[in-house]
Amino acid sequence: MNTRIYNAKILTMEEGKDIFEGELWVFDDRIAYVGAGKGSQDFPADQYASIKWDREIDGAGNLLMPGFKNAHTHSAMTFLRSLADDLPLQDWLERQVFPREAKLTADDVYWLSKLAFLEYLTSGITACFDMYMEPEAFVKASIETGFRSVLCGRINDFGGNVQTLEEEYMQYNQVHPLISYQLGFHGEYTTCKSMLKDVAKLARKLKAPVYTHNSETAAEVAGCIERYGVTPTVFLESLGMFEYGGGGFHCVHVSKGDMEIFRNHHMWVVTNPGSNMKLASGIAPLAAMAEMGISLAIGTDGPASNNCLDMFKEMALMTGLQKLKRKDSAAMPADLVLKAATTGGAGAMCLPDCDVLAEGKQADLILIDLQRPNMQPINDLVKNLVYSGSKDNVALTMIAGKILYEDRKFYIDEDPNMIYRQCARIVERICA
Numbered sequence: 001m002n003t004r005i006y007n008a009k010i011l012t013m014e015e016g017k018d019i020f021e022g023e024l025w026v027f028d029d030r031i032a033y034v035g036a037g038k039g040s041q042d043f044p045a046d047q048y049a050s051i052k053w054d055r056e057i058d059g060a061g062n063l064l065m066p067g068f069k070n071a072h073t074h075s076a077m078t079f080l081r082s083l084a085d086d087l088p089l090q091d092w093l094e095r096q097v098f099p100r101e102a103k104l105t106a107d108d109v110y111w112l113s114k115l116a117f118l119e120y121l122t123s124g125i126t127a128c129f130d131m132y133m134e135p136e137a138f139v140k141a142s143i144e145t146g147f148r149s150v151l152c153g154r155i156n157d158f159g160g161n162v163q164t165l166e167e168e169y170m171q172y173n174q175v176h177p178l179i180s181y182q183l184g185f186h187g188e189y190t191t192c193k194s195m196l197k198d199v200a201k202l203a204r205k206l207k208a209p210v211y212t213h214n215s216e217t218a219a220e221v222a223g224c225i226e227r228y229g230v231t232p233t234v235f236l237e238s239l240g241m242f243e244y245g246g247g248g249f250h251c252v253h254v255s256k257g258d259m260e261i262f263r264n265h266h267m268w269v270v271t272n273p274g275s276n277m278k279l280a281s282g283i284a285p286l287a288a289m290a291e292m293g294i295s296l297a298i299g300t301d302g303p304a305s306n307n308c309l310d311m312f313k314e315m316a317l318m319t320g321l322q323k324l325k326r327k328d329s330a331a332m333p334a335d336l337v338l339k340a341a342t343t344g345g346a347g348a349m350c351l352p353d354c355d356v357l358a359e360g361k362q363a364d365l366i367l368i369d370l371q372r373p374n375m376q377p378i379n380d381l382v383k384n385l386v387y388s389g390s391k392d393n394v395a396l397t398m399i400a401g402k403i404l405y406e407d408r409k410f411y412i413d414e415d416p417n418m419i420y421r422q423c424a425r426i427v428e429r430i431c432a
Contacts, residue, residue, distance in 0.1 A: 001401060002051060002053050003053070003054060003363075003403075004023060004026075004053050004055070004057065005025075005059050006056065006058060008021070008022065008023065008062060008367070009062065009370070010034060011357075012034060012066075012356050012357040012358060013065065013339070013343050013357065014356045014357075019063075019381055022037045024064055024365070026363040027401075029400040034359060057367075062367055062395060063370055064368075065357065065366060066343070066356055067354075067397065068123065068124050068311040068341045068366070069125070069341070069345025069346050069348075069351070070309065070311065071270045071298060071299045071345040072299025073128050073130055073299055074301070075116035075128060075130050075132060076113045076116065076133075077303050079104075079423065079426055079430060080302075080304035083100070083427070083431070084096035085307070089217065089279055096304075100430050106134040106136065106137040107137065110137040110138070111419060111422040112426065113141040114145055114414065115419050115420070115423050116309060117141070117147040117412075118412075118419065119309045120147065121147075121404050121405035122391050123310045126397060126398075127147075127148040127149065127345070129348065131249075132154065132302075133154070133159075139151070139176070142178060143176050144412075144414070145412050145413075146399055146402050146412060147178065148179075148399050148400065149178065150180045150181065151181045151182070153168065153181070153182065153185060154185065155185050156186035156187070156190035156195075157191055162195065162199055162202055169181050180349075180350065182208070182209060182211055182246075182350060183246075184210060184211040185199055186212065186213060188212070188220075188224055188232040188235060189220050189232075193239075196241070203241065203243065203244055204244070207244050209244050209246035209267075210244075211248070211270075212248060213250060214232055215231065215252060215253045217253065220253070233248070233258035234257065234261065246265075247270055247348050248267065250271070250276060250281065251289075252276055252282040252283065252284045254284070256288075259292055260292070263293055267295075268296070268297055268344075269294055269296055270298065271286055271297070271298055271318060272298075272301040273314055273318050274317055275300070275301030275302075275305040277321065283321045283322070283324070283325045286322050287332050290332070295344060296336075296340040296344050297341075297344040297345045297347065297349075298337075298344070298345060311341055312385075312390050315385070318332060318337050319334065334382050334386035362400060363399075363401040364398065366397050367395045368385070368395065369392075370393075372393055374389065375388070
């Protein structure tokens with residue numbers, strides 16, 4: 001399908017490139033042209049005359065930009081939205097989350113994941129980095145919806161093994177263009193040392209990065225120090241876990257030494273400010289990380305610990321909490337936050353073709369409605385996005401060249417109301 005979006009402001013997110021007025025062409029799943037358009041020197045007029053457009057969209061002066069990347073989530077936990085709130089962490093896990101998760105079936109994960117995809121689309125999220133059970137059901141839901149997903153390994157002492165991890169890595173990295181897979185395990189505190197050694201060995205064999213929950217709570221760090229005498233980051237590095245990079249989710253209670261390990265191994269910190277705030281886990285030292293040159297990305301975490309899957313909320317919290325933590329209103333500027341939500345997420349998720357709007361890249365993009373009160377006046381578009389933007393501003397979400405959400409309507413092979421009904425039945429059964 002050939003799509004032309006013209007008369008738009010374009011933010012490519014390429015380093016050093018300012019917002020400009022122009023247009024963008026999509027041929028099938030790829031961006032074929034980004035430029036100033038008719039009348040400009042770079043416009044290929046002879047090529048344009050021979051193109052048959054399936055659709056031409058007037059951007060009406062709105063903002064075209066790369067989609068957001070949700071770099072840490074547990075999508076199918078939508079069933080726990082507003083069922084496990086305002087509780088201490090251990091009560092939340094042991095009395096609400098674990099007992100109900102035990103009742104989930106593969107079919108449940110299929111429908112609950114589709115519900116999450118709908119919410120991602122409304123928030124301008126074009127890819128997610130998902131760690132959860134029943135990967136086959138999740139992959140089926142993702143492909144059918146047309147949503148781009150990266151699966152993260154999730155093995156621990158309570159489920160899975162390194163052989164499974166390798167099998168899934170090989171299987172899901174070749175199953176479909178929208179699907180990829182990265183090595184991972186749940187966390188140091190849920191995974192025995194022998195299994196962690198095997199994960200590190202597999203990472204070296206495959207020359208692959210490894211991802212895990214890392215230093216989310218003070219208790220997690222204290223437990224590791226009690227077991228091994230060092231922090232989770234130091235312990236995992238000692239096993240050779242990060243020879244090919246990787247990343248940590250949350251990274252709230254990290255030391256300067258931990259941060260140096262992240263920097264030295266070119267690892268990603270995926271922050272989850274909404275979840276960390278709601279569970280009272282703490283505020284990650286992101287400003288210090290940025291000053292050290294550590295790469296940052298943003299995730300919502302799951303709907304049980306966050307409730308909403310909203311990148312605009314996460315961006316506002318990412319900057320606001322850093323300003324509060326540092327008592328410095330200049331901490332964590334808007335441009336750094338927007339980078340973490342877009343190109344940072346693509347980097348963390350190993351999606352190099354989905355980072356910026358440029359010729360040859362995947363057509364994963366969003367159109368932001370600037371004709372809304374919260375986007376006026378347009379003094380600084382990047383700051384508007386981070387400080388005053390909302391899901392209400394997402395006018396269009398495209399993944400792999402297909403428009404899946406436009407003007408508050410979904411264009412997927414499923415009636416959204418059917419998804420809502422199926423998820424309601426699942427919750428009714430689980431909570432009976």
